Amino acid sequence: MAAKANPVPSVWARQQSAPDQPALSRTAIVREAIVMLDADGIEALSMRKLGARLNAGATSLYRHVATKDELMELAVDEVAAEITVPPAEAARGGAGWRAAATEAAESFRATALRHPWLSAVLGQAGLAYLGPNLMAYSERLAALFTAAGFPEPSRAIDTLLSYAIGMSTTEAAWLTTVARSGETEADFIASLMPAAQQAAAGHDHLTDAYADAAVHAVLDPVAIRDAKFTYGLDVVLDGLAMRLPGQDLSGPDSPDRP
DSSP states (O other): OOOOOOOSGGGSOOOOHHHHHTTTOOOHHHHHHHHHHHHHHHHOOHHHHHHTTTOOOOOHHHTTOHHHHHHHHHHHHHHHHTTTOGGGGGGSSHHHHHHHHHEEEEEEHHHHHHHHHHHHHTSSTTTGEEEEEHHHHHHHHHHHHHHHTTSSHHHHHHHHHHHHHHHHHHHHHHHHHHHHSOOOOHHHHHHHHHHHHHHTTHHHHHHHHHHHHHHHHHHHHHHHHHHHHHHHHHHHHHHHHHSTTTTHHHHHOOTOOO
């Protein structure tokens, strides 16, 4: 007898069970899980705690969600619905694609900062990309970059998302640390700066950088974070622009240049 094939380890590949309680649904479970994740992070989420908050036993939850990994897949897909991507028409002609890509990246960042756990688990949430909201999100990005004229739109998308996810992961981790301190961001930076400047002593470039940061970051830390994200995003988009048809990719010393 042939061995039974192993099932695909994803909630999107498993048929949903019939509900055992009218008041308990997969949607209610996922939404409450997101509340817990936003408040306390991944480590604080467990099926037992979630069941207690929903006044349901863990066994009841498992009828809707088989594992915590499946729950994370569902949570990731649920918040993905908050990320906006401009219509493909916005990318047709001129530099419209750049403004549209900027809007898409900024929307991802805003969503990731509302849900600080998102970026850190996005690449680890099983087959989360099979979820309907993430599929729709990926489709909108593909339409946008295809309309812009990129010969390899998937690679352009990977580049943009790698930057947005990487920056958002670092920023969300920072804001989580600030929140746990009980201080405002400006006050936390002010209290941290003496130790940072001491650690940088003897490193000339770092000493100058921390001295400058001590002044500006305390005054408006949100503006500093916004400017840092925008700077890097502009660099990424500058590079992507060179991949559009008609751009000269050869360097000044290339043997192919006249």
